[in-house]
Amino acid sequence: xxxxxxxxxxxxxxxxxxxxxxxxxxxxxxxxxxxxxxxxxxxxxxxxxxxxxxxxxxxxxxxxxxxxxxxxxxxxxxxxxxxxxxxxxxxxxxxxxxxxxxxxxxxxxxxxxxxxxxxxxxxxxxxxxxxxxxxxxxxxxxxxxxxxxxxxxxxxxxxxxxxxxxxxxxxxxxxxxxxxxxxxxxxxxxxxxxxxxxxxxxxxxxxxxxxxxxxxxxxxxxxxxxxxxxxxxxxxxxxxxxxxxxxxxxxxxxxxxxxxxx
Numbered sequence: 001x002x003x004x005x006x007x008x009x010x011x012x013x014x015x016x017x018x019x020x021x022x023x024x025x026x027x028x029x030x031x032x033x034x035x036x037x038x039x040x041x042x043x044x045x046x047x048x049x050x051x052x053x054x055x056x057x058x059x060x061x062x063x064x065x066x067x068x069x070x071x072x073x074x075x076x077x078x079x080x081x082x083x084x085x086x087x088x089x090x091x092x093x094x095x096x097x098x099x100x101x102x103x104x105x106x107x108x109x110x111x112x113x114x115x116x117x118x119x120x121x122x123x124x125x126x127x128x129x130x131x132x133x134x135x136x137x138x139x140x141x142x143x144x145x146x147x148x149x150x151x152x153x154x155x156x157x158x159x160x161x162x163x164x165x166x167x168x169x170x171x172x173x174x175x176x177x178x179x180x181x182x183x184x185x186x187x188x189x190x191x192x193x194x195x196x197x198x199x200x201x202x203x204x205x206x207x208x209x210x211x212x213x214x215x216x217x218x219x220x221x222x223x224x225x226x227x228x229x230x231x232x233x234x235x236x237x238x239x240x241x242x243x244x245x246x247x248x249x250x251x252x253x254x255x256x257x258x259x260x261x262x
Contacts, residue, residue: 021046022213029224030217037132037156041110043214044088048112050208051089054215057207058200066253067095067149070178073246073257076101080144083107083168085133085161086151090117090126092178096147097126105143107131133161138168145169149178153225159234166239171262175240176255177231180222183251192252196222228254 021039022030030036047054055063070092076082080101084093087106096104104126108114114128131137133148133155146165155161165175183189196219204215226234228245231254235243240258247254 020211020213022217027213027216027220030221031153031224037109040154040156043212043217044110045112046212047208047210047214048089048110048116050210051113051116052091054204054207055091058204062249062253064091064095066178066248066255067092069246069248070147070149070176070255071095071099073255074099074145074147074174074176076145078102081105081142082145082147083136083138083143085136085146085148085165086154087117087128088113088149088151090120090122090128092147092149093117093126093128094120094122096145097122101125101145103127105129105138107133107136109133134164136164136168140167141170141173143168143170144173145176146173147176147178150180152177152179152231153221159238162234162238166260169260171260173260175235175258175260177235177257178253178255179225179231181228181247181251181254182222184247185250188250193219193223231256 021043026033033039076096076099078100081103082096082101082105084096084104084106087093087108090106093104093106102125106117106126106128109130109132111130114130117128134157146169152158152161169175183192200219201215232243232245235256235258239261241261243256243258245254245256
């Protein structure tokens with residue numbers, strides 16, 4: 001029987017003027033846009049109904065494989081509480097549930113995404129609620145695993161989010177960050193970027209009927225985000241040790257793992 005959604009509310013409000021979230025003017029570097037959080041929330045509200053379909057089609061189903069790898073890297077045990085941040089439609093939360101931890105808490109600041117997650121089959125040990133990644137409704141040192149899949153680059157202040165993850169993790173707890181990257185091989189990177197910028201935005205927009213600019217934002221947000229080396233350094237500076245970055249599928253995705261300093 002599905003668990004009820006936790007009554008946690010976010011104070012981030014989406015744009016209300018009906019304009020696209022992302023345009024040529026603000027896509028040069030979307031991470032520098034002052035109201036990035038509002039635009040990201042509006043974007044995800046627009047694409048929530050078709051989010052899973054586009055993920056499966058445009059990753060050729062590999063997105064689920066990447067999530068399974070992330071779960072294995074977390075080493076979640078039966079006594080552990082997992083906080084899955086920016087959980088979206090709940091795919092990583094459900095993957096963690098299959099690892100049989102004590103509890104899985106899925107948190108996201110986009111209500112339609114959470115509604116989609118809550119409709120999927122999940123046990124009573126899994127719950128969903130609204131929250132911002134930089135202000136989690138969790139006590140200090142209260143969870144043993146924090147995960148965020150394809151969400152860290154969408155957070156307006158991602159360094160603050162890493163600090164917040166460290167706050168809620170118990171000493172020895174694991175942080176798992178799953179995020180898109182670019183292939184290191186120059187030829188493969190060129191082919192991938194051609195697909196990423198010229199094909200995916202068109203086909204994904206066609207499938208979703210999206211008018212928010214979400215699938216133009218996606219490749220641009222990946223290309224302008226920090227490097228793997230900078231992510232590792234940021235995790236180390238944020239209180240994590242034994243930080244590792246595992247490239248997946250020729251490097252188009254990376255699973256980062258760090259242990260909360262004790």
